[in-house]
Amino acid sequence: MTEDPTTTKARPVGIICAIPAELASLRAALTDVATEEQAKLRFDIGRLAGIPVVLAEAGIGKVNTSVVATVLALRFDARAIVFSGVAGGLDPTLHVGDVVVGVRTLQHDFGVITAGAFSAYHAGHVPFFNPTDRFGFDVPAALKNRVATALEGLELPALSAAAGGTGRRPRIMLGTILSGDQFINCEATRERLHRTFGGHAVEMEGGALAQVCERFDLPWLNVRSLSDLAGAESHFDFKAYLHEVAPAAAAVLVRLLPAL
Template sequence: MAIGLICAIPEELAHLRELLLDMVPVRAAHTEFVSGTLDGFDVVLASSGMGKVNSALVATVLADRFGCSPIIFSGVAGGLDPDLAVGDVVIADRVIQHDAGLIENDRLQTYQAGHVPFINPVDRLGYHVDEDLLARVVDRLADFTLPALSEAAGGGNRSAAIRFGMVLSGDQYLHCESTRERLHRDLGGLAVEMEGGAVAQVADAFAVPWLVIRALSDLAGQDSRFDFLAFVDEVAAASVAILRRLLPVLQERRQRTADY
C-alpha cells in the first residue's frame, strides 16, 4: 500500500519530486499523480494547488483510486504562536477549519465543517491525528535535529524547533496581525494554512490515517507576503527532511476506527 503525499505549491513539490525514483505519472482532474519510490518506500505524490477544495479533491483520488494509506500533507504555513519563528516546524495533532461555522452579530463562531449548530449539531470540532500514528511520529523524532537555518532566513546557529499541536486551515492567505492574534488566542492554533483540514476530513471519511507537516515560511502578520517569498524554498526543505525521517514508521499501524 503506497503512502499518499500532497504538497500545495511548486516550491514544496520540487524538493520531493527530485528524490523520487521509478516515476509513473497519471493525470486525473487538474493534477498529475506520480507513483514512485522515495527512500525505498512506495508513494504517490501530487500537487493539489492551494485551498481546501483542491486538497480535498486530491486526497479523495489518493484514497479512492490509488488506495493510499496514510495520506501526508507536507509543506509550509504561517506561524500563529509568537514563540515560534520562521523555519520552525509544526506537526498537527489536530486540525480545525477555522473559517467554517456560523456568522452571527458580525462574528464567526467556528464550528465543525459541514455542520451548523441548529441544523445538524455535533460535539466534534476538527480532526485528531490517529493516536497510534502520532505516538510513533513523536518517538521517531525524539532525537532528530534539523540543521540550522541560513543567515538569510534569520537562522545563524539556531536549529529549527519541532512542535506538535493545533493547525488551523482556511481559504484565505493570512496577512493580518489582529487575525493572527485572535486565531492563536481563541483556537490555540500554532500555525495556519489552507489545506490540511480538508485533507483530514477526506481521510477520516475513508478511515485512512493522515498527517500534516508544516514548516513556517512566515508569521502570518503584516510582513507575511515578503517573508513567504524570501523563505519558502528553504523551509519547505525542512518539512521534506522530517517526512523522510518518518517514512519507516508511517505504515506501521493498528486497525483504525472512526472517531465519532
Template sequence: MAGQPLGLICAIPNEIQHFGQAFQLGSEKSVAGFSFLIGKLEGVETVLVEAGMGKVNAAVVTTLLMEHFNCRAILFSGVAGGLDQGLGVGDVVIGSKLIQHDYGMVVDEQLTTYQPGHLPIHLPTSTLGYDVAPALIERVMTALVDFELPEISAAAAGGLARTPVITSGVILTGDQFIGCTTARDRLCAVLGGLAVEMEGAAIAQVAERYRVPCLIVRSLSDLAGEESTIDFMQFLEETAGGAALVLRRIISLI
C-alpha cells in the same frame, strides 16, 4: 494494507521540488488534470502529487488518491504561517489536530467556528476538528527526538541563524492567507492553533470519510503578521525543505 501505497500531497512546486532525487519515479498517471507520480520515497511505495492551493484542490486530490490508487494513508508536506509567537520561521509543526477555522456562523461581526457540516441551528455537534491518532503522533515525535534540521539563515531567523524546532499541535486550515496580527492572535487564542494553512483539515476531513490516517507536516515560512507576504516569498524556498526532510525521516513509520 500490504501493497497499498502512501499518498503524499504538496500544494505548490516550491514544496514538491524538495523531494527531488529522493523520490524514485516509476511511472506517472494523469487524472482530472492532476499528475500523479508513482514510485518510492525512502523505500516506501508512494504516490506524489501537486494539488494546488486551497481546501477544494486538497479534497479533490485526496479523494483521487483513495479512489484511483487505494492509498493506505495520506500525507502532506509544505509551509504554513506561524500563529504561536513562541515559534519562529523555519520551525516545523506536525498536526495532532486539524481544524477548518473559516467554517461556521457569523453573529455581530464575529465568526464562531463549527465542525464542517454542522451548525448550532442544523445538525449541532460538540466536535471540532479532526484528531490524528495519539499513538501515531507519539511514534513520529519519538523518532524525531534526535533528528536535527539544518540551520535557518540569520535573515529568516530574525538576526541569528538557529536550528529549527520540531513540535506537534493544532494546525488551522482556511481559504485565506493570514497577514494580520489581530487575526493571527485571535486564531491562536480562540482555537489554540500553532500554524495556519490552506489544505490540511480538508485532507483530514476526506481521510476520516475513508477511514485512513493522515499526517500534515508544515514548516513555518512566515509569522502570519503584516510582513507575512514579504516573508513568505523571501523564505519559502528555504523553509519548505524542512517539512520535506521531516517527512522523509518518518515516512517508514506511517
C-alpha cells in the same frame, strides 16, 4: 501480519503539496518513477526511502486538496495521506523555519455568522441542523505516539543568514494547525487565531485533508515548516523564505513515512 511498506505490493502513502516549491525536494528524491494524470493533475508514483508513495501538487486551498486526497484514496488506494508544505506561525514562541507536525486540525473559517459575529463550528455541521460536540480532527493516539518516537533525535540544519538564520536549529513540534481559505497577513487575526483556537500554525489545506481522510478511514498527517509569522509582513516573508524552509517539512515527512 503487518504489511511491509517496502514491498512492491504495499499500498502507497499519498503525499500532497500545494505549490511547486513544496514539491521540489520530494520529487527530486523520488525513485522508480512513473507518472499518471488524473483530474488534470500529475501524480508521480515511486518510492521515497524505499517506501511506495504517490506524490501530487494539488494547488492552494481546501477544495484542491480535497480533490487530490479523494483521487489518492480511490484511484491509488493510498494507505495514508500526508501534506507537506509551509505555513504561517501563530504561536509567538515559534520562529521562521520551525516545523509543526499537525496532530490536530480545524477549519477556522467554517461556522455560523449571527448579528455580524462569526462563530467557528466543526466542519460539515451547523448547530441548528446537524449539531455535534466535536470541533476539529485529531490524529489517533497510537499514530501520534509513533510520530513522536520517529522524530526523536532528528535535527534540521539552521537557516542561512540570507533567510534570517542566527545559527539556531529549527524546532520540531507536534501541535495544532488551523486551516482556512485565507492567507493570513494580519497581526490582529494571528493573535485572535492563536488565542481562540490554540493554534501553532495556520495554512489553507490541512483541515480539508483530515476531513476527507476521516471519510475514507485513512490515517493523515500535516507537516508544515514556517515560512512566515502570519503578520503584516507575512506576504514578503513567505516569498523570501519559502524555498529554504519547504525542504525542512519534506525531510520531516520522509523521517515519518515508516511510522505510517
